[in-house]
Amino acid sequence: MNILLIFLAVSWQVVSSNHLFQTKYIDTPLDHFTLNTNNTFKLRYLVYGQFHVKGGPIFIYTGNEGDIMMFAQNTDFIFDIAPIFNALIVFAEHRYYGESLPYGNQTFSRPENLVYLTTAQALADYVYLIEELRRNFFSTMISKDTYPFVAFGGSYGGMLAAWLRMKYPNSVLGAIASSAPIWFFQDLTPCELFYDTITRVFAHFGTDHCNKTIKATWDVIRNVTKTKQGKLYLSSLWKICNNLQTAADVDKLIDWLSNIYVNLAMVNYPYPTNFLTALPAYPVKIFCDKLNSFKIENHGTLLEALGAALEVYTNYTGNTKCNNINVTSEDLGEYAWDYQACTELVMPMCSTENDMFETVPWDFKKYSEDCFKKFNVNGSSPYWPALQYGGKNLRYFSNIVFSNGLMDPWSCGGVLQNVSSSVWSVNITDGAHHIDLRGSHPADTNYVTEARKFHISAIKKWLNMN
Known part of the structure; x- marks a missing residue:
């Protein structure tokens, strides 16, 4: 017709x-x-x-x-x-x-x-x-x-x-x-290269000290948020819109934080931009300078230092009232993209002891289970994009x-x-x-x-x- x-x-x-x-x-x-x-x-x-x-x-x-x-x-x-x-x-x-x-x-x-x-x-x-x-x-x-x-x-x-x-x-x-x-698909690119590259960017613009500090924060976040009081403390400290209440909320926070590091590296342009969010020139450098300059022994905890540095991404304009950990950019369709990443564009990623992220292996079985919980669909074959478009x-x-x-x-x-x-x-x-x-x-x-x-x-x- x-x-x-x-x-x-x-x-x-x-x-x-x-x-x-x-x-x-x-x-x-x-x-x-x-x-x-x-x-x-x-x-x-x-x-x-x-x-x-x-x-x-x-x-x-x-x-x-x-x-x-x-x-x-x-x-x-x-x-x-x-x-x-x-x-x-x-x-x-x-x-x-x-x-x-x-x-x-x-x-x-x-x-x-x-x-x-x-x-x-x-x-x-x-x-x-x-x-x-x-x-x-x-x-x-x-x-x-x-x-x-x-x-x-x-x-x-x-x-x-x-x-x-x-x-x-x-x-x-x-x-x-x-x-x-x-x-960026199964057997075409090693899963660890993505986070390795981000670590290299942070080391180049912010020194190895910045990477090591970030690496140390994961255990601190996990330990603090084991208790209800700790969850409330971190929610208040980082001005999270909805208080952390469950282990799933903490996992969401970890993902949000990881995505911020990804975005900072992606849009580390040599001039101010307003692409994913309003950012200064070389935001990775500004973030690391702020993190490194915070005198933890005199002025507070590592989490306070990180919270202050995060404002380079979350509140550069000074207009953010609270942080919504469900999104990292308002104009991106993150829900729809998650569906695509489950049903077709499965991009294997893993982090190791050698990068600045929390160590997480690539587990396609768990990935598929998470997709099923969210969309009632199993993860697509990780080989399909290469088969469809020539690898x-x-x-x-x-x-x-x-x-x-x-x-x-x-x-x-x-x-x-x-x-x-x-x-x-x-x-x-x-x-x-x-x-x-x-x-x-x-x-x-x-x-x-x-x-x-x-x-x-x-x-x-x-x-x-x-």
Whole structure:
């Protein structure tokens, strides 16, 4: 059945400085692969046309696990280069995130509603949007080649950009996949490398003393929270919104704290940002300086020192009233992402005595049990993503640039060497998480500047502009 396509220009919004997007919605099939339902939902996308000239390419950002506005606000590289190519800019939101909720307010009311949350369905959404843009937005087109699409994405969005080019090469001419850990799966990447990289980042920017202090805190937290009084003490000390009451609450606190360290390393940019949260330049250094400068013997306990340092992440603006340990970034869809991590994107991680985290081995059986408790589903086969998208056998694909900041923990699951004459790797020695997709900044190092130049050269080659 042909589905009536509706484009609704409902608003104009400033997404980045001086960038006024048109917000649109497209009626998209809920299930692209069966005939069981004709149901649709409204997929949100953003359009910016100031630099576009008839016949120019379309730069499409494949949305991540969160509100598309957040990624549009932090991907100024696309705006920086669009005038070079006379390009139209489109940011497409990922289903089940932001406003693109298939069941509206009931989307997360029960696990059964999440069944259509898969990478295959998300990629099909992007293909569907691309084809309908060609047919409707560019009504005067002569052929598909008249308006070529180039995909961009960072992190999970980078994985999707690469997979879109790999699986649907007729839809996009090429892909810039930044910080895309497409090899972060079973037997492709050792489970300990992720936390090893974060430990290296904290040692580089904050000295080994910072790492050792963090390592010592895990036992202290566990010991203090063994009693009811201890739980109440730590809840008050760290201004936790809902007091710790159970062992499960303590485990949640440990996960929250670990995720903060992950996020600090990921967005350890050389200038202030407001991506996952408001942060200063080099937040890892600021965090470690604050932790190391706290005179524990004179001014209190190790937990007081850590609580003060945590405010670099939790309360940099001074506006946070209390800390919600259920989330580490308000604009990320952490519940939906947890579902994806259970049902498809199982990424093995483990911490050891050699890193700064609490020692936790990778246990797929326990992982599956936790998934079942939360979503009533067993953990997916950890081998499925590699089977679905080719694993490390990328030599048959083309026109993909994989870029990675080597100070980004996700780089350990990325493509760090050239695969072929048209599948390239660009490594940014001092780079954090998809820093090359951020806009040009005076604090940029030569490494990130050169990476962006490579991206421009690759796109020119794909468009036969060289």
